[in-house]
Amino acid sequence: MADIEIRNVYKIFGQDAKAALAMAKEGLNKSEILARSGCSVGLNNVSLTIGAGKIFVIMGLSGSGKSTLVRHINRLIEPTSGEVAFDGNNILDLDAKALRTFRMHRVSMVFQSFALMPHRTVLQNVVYGQRVRGLPKAEAREIGMKWIETVGLAGYDAKFPHQLSGGMKQRVGLARALAADTDVILMDEAFSALDPLIRADMQDQLLQLQQNLAKTIVFITHDLDEALRIGSEIAILKDGQVVQVGTPDDILERPANDYVARFVQRRQGRPEAHE
């Protein structure tokens, strides 16, 4: 079980990150900093506490920094300043080897465009996490087959990714993350590339899995409906800053500002949303 704590994380992209960081800390906004230093602010003083065993949704439009944020949790991206703590341990202190061990055992990831390895079969993709740990082939196979069946792909283990549809590919992506047997799963717009029906199926399946496995899931999406449907807690991100954190009810009933309110209105304006 892992509590993830993100403390005052800034991420600046560009040459003169130091100057831009100082500006961000003074409270200048994204466009001012871009104009003055030529640096783009990815994350601006983000602090979040993600509780263990829940689905935590980070919602925002493109460019809001949500994919950048989620990559800080497994250090695919290093922050310019700030801390990311797992159970109180700052993962930014890990050296290269410890970081690999941490990635193998603590946190796995599902990607928007699947990111399957085209030269490996479904099974080989699914057991990738176990194989890099050095688990023998036969044992890895057993684990892999179990998860392939769980996500509903029984019989497809020897197929290659290009032989599968989008929804099936993402099931492989999900099985790969589950087979790694980590307590945290990061899902970066995992369902965004799927069409609506398959997407709803996948959301259901995720909720189901979550009930049985009680993993900590950090789910990134740009879709408020999806966020409300699967999230037990939602953080809304705009221009690299957290606008509001709360339960789906909080977001719907008590939007923190106009920006959030506009999202909510849009949704209510639509005749037939989910439920």
Add this chain to the structure above:
Amino acid sequence: MFPDTLNLSIRGPVNDFIQALVSGYGWVFKAISGVILKAVLFIEWILRGLPWWVVILIFMALAWQSSKRWGLTVVVGVLLFFVGVLGLWDLTMQTLALMLMATIVSVVIGVPMGILVAKSRMVRNITLPVLDVMQTMPSFVYLIPALMLFGLGKVPAILATIIYAVPPLIRLTDLGIRQVDHEVVEAATAFGGSPNQILFGVELPLATPTIMAGLNQTIMMALSMVVVASMIGARGLGEQVLNGIQTLDVGKGLEAGIGIVILAIVLDRITQGFGKSQTEDPRNG
């Protein structure tokens, strides 16, 4: 007129440097030369030792393996048979040995170099201009020092061929690795893959079609050096062409020329096939 007072010749220093190299470190070059010569003679010994029909069968098997097409396999066999009919079998095997040696060394140098270029910006900034120079510098310019350092014969010919033929392999290895889907590499990293696991398990396999295209280019460029190489004493088909030119024996030159072309076609088709069979799986992971 450009004023003479501003003339600055690098001729003297360069000549002195090469002289010093020859007299001071001759033994190093002799040792290198010895190793390469042994290797190439070994390859030649195998190729010329095998019965002609075995060599043809090996090539047909390779063609089948790479393309899975009967048509191509038969054409390869017929073309090589035709080389034999022209009376060029032995010369062709000599040339092939030279080519194989140059290609092997090119791969040993080119692929790791290409990986470095893809991984390190600094190596890349240094290497790419050097490759440009290697490809545009007239080959005779480096044939002369190669001759001085390694003497007449196969070794300088192989080295000159490598200098000319290795750049495309380096470039395409670099390209192939950088073209690998960034998200796939990210996924491998996210699951805890080490740099080596990612390089050998993900990047190189996915870059293979591009690297094979580079290998194909390298072989083709090496073949185009055959005649030049024969000027410094490499035997084989190139020497026949050179002979043909020197004695105005157009027929002889043409025969050897046809031999070179056939060798080129055969090697080109086979290596292209290996590149393609890898790309059959669309890369939409």
